[in-house]
Amino acid sequence: MPTRVGGAGDNGAVPLYRDDAIVLRTQKLGEADRIVTLLTRENGKVRGVAKGVRRTSSRFGARLEPFMVVDVQLHVGRSLDTVTQVETIGPYARPICDDYGLYTAGAPMLEAADRLVDAEREPAVQQFWLLSGALRALAGRDHAPSLVLDSYLLRALSVAGWAPSFTDCARCGAPGPHHSFSVATGGAVCARCRPPGSPAPAPETFALLAALLTGDWAVADVADQRHRREASGLVAAYAQYYLERTLRSLRHVDRTVPVPAHRPDLEA
Numbered sequence: 098m099p100t101r102v103g104g105a106g107d108n109g110a111v112p113l114y115r116d117d118a119i120v121l122r123t124q125k126l127g128e129a130d131r132i133v134t135l136l137t138r139e140n141g142k143v144r145g146v147a148k149g150v151r152r153t154s155s156r157f158g159a160r161l162e163p164f165m166v167v168d169v170q171l172h173v174g175r176s177l178d179t180v181t182q183v184e185t186i187g188p189y190a191r192p193i194c195d196d197y198g199l200y201t202a203g204a205p206m207l208e209a210a211d212r213l214v215d216a217e218r219e220p221a222v223q224q225f226w227l228l229s230g231a232l233r234a235l236a237g238r239d240h241a242p243s244l245v246l247d248s249y250l251l252r253a254l255s256v257a258g259w260a261p262s263f264t265d266c267a268r269c270g271a272p273g274p275h276h277s278f279s280v281a282t283g284g285a286v287c288a289r290c291r292p293p294g295s296p297a298p299a300p301e302t303f304a305l306l307a308a309l310l311t312g313d314w315a316v317a318d319v320a321d322q323r324h325r326r327e328a329s330g331l332v333a334a335y336a337q338y339y340l341e342r343t344l345r346s347l348r349h350v351d352r353t354v355p356v357p358a359h360r361p362d363l364e365a
C-alpha cells in the first residue's frame with residue numbers, strides 16, 4: 098500500500114504517496130511537461146505527470162530521466178498522478194547514456210521491466226531490486242554490459258514466472274547436463290524431449306547461462322567471447338519468446354565491438 102503522507106479524509110488534504118522508483122521512459126506532454134513511466138517498489142508501474150520539467154529552470158527534470166533511481170512523491174490524480182518531489186538515489190542516467198555500450202545494454206532492461214510489470218498498483222519489490230541492482234552494476238562497470246543485460250533478463254523473466262532450466266531437462270526434469278536447448282520448452286532438454294532442430298550449445302555456454310541466472314559472477318566474468326555470444330543469442334531468443342513480442346532495442350545491442358560514446362536522444 099502507498100504511504101499516505103496526507104489523508105484523503107475530511108480535512109481536504111491532497112492524497113500523496115511516496116515510493117522508490119526507477120524511471121523507465123518519458124514522453125513529452127504539451128510545452129513543458131513530461132509523462133514519466135516509473136517502476137516503483139510498492140506500487141508497481143506508475144505513470145505520472147512531471148510538470149515544467151522541460152524548462153531549464155526545472156529543479157527535478159534531470160532526476161526524471163530514464164535509468165534514474167529516485168525517491169519520489171506523487172499526488173493522486175484522476176487519471177495520472179502528479180510528481181511533486183524527487184530525490185536521487187541512484188544517478189545512473191548520465192553514466193549509462195554517455196556510453197553507447199552501456200546504453201544499448203541498459204535500454205532493453207528498461208523495456209523488459211516495462212513489459213513484465215503491469216500497472217496494477219501492486220508491489221513489485223523483486224523486479225524493483227533486480228532492475229536497480231542491474232543498473233547500478235551497469236553504471237559502475239562491475240561486469241561486461243552484455244553479461245549484466247543477459248543476467249538481468251534471465252532473472253527478471255524468472256521472477257515473472259518464466260524461469261528457465263539450464264541443467265535438468267526443462268520438460269521431464271531428467272538430471273542434466275543435457276546437450277540441446279529449446280526456447281519454447283524452457284531451456285535445456287534431454288535427448289527424448291528434444292524438439293527437432295533444437296540447437297546444441299557448448300557445455301561452457303550452458304554453464305555460463307546457469308551462472309548468469311544465479312548471479313555467479315566468478316564464473317560469468319571469465320567466460321570467453323564465443324560462449325558469451327552464444328549465451329546472448331539464446332537469452333535474446335528466450336526473452337523475445339516470453340515477452341511475446343520483439344524487444345526492439347535488443348537488436349541494437351552490440352556485444353563485442355566498442356563504439357565511440359555519444360548521447361542518444363532518450364525522448365520518445
Ligand SMILES: [Zn+2]
Nearest residue numbers: 266269287290
Ligand atoms: Zn526430458
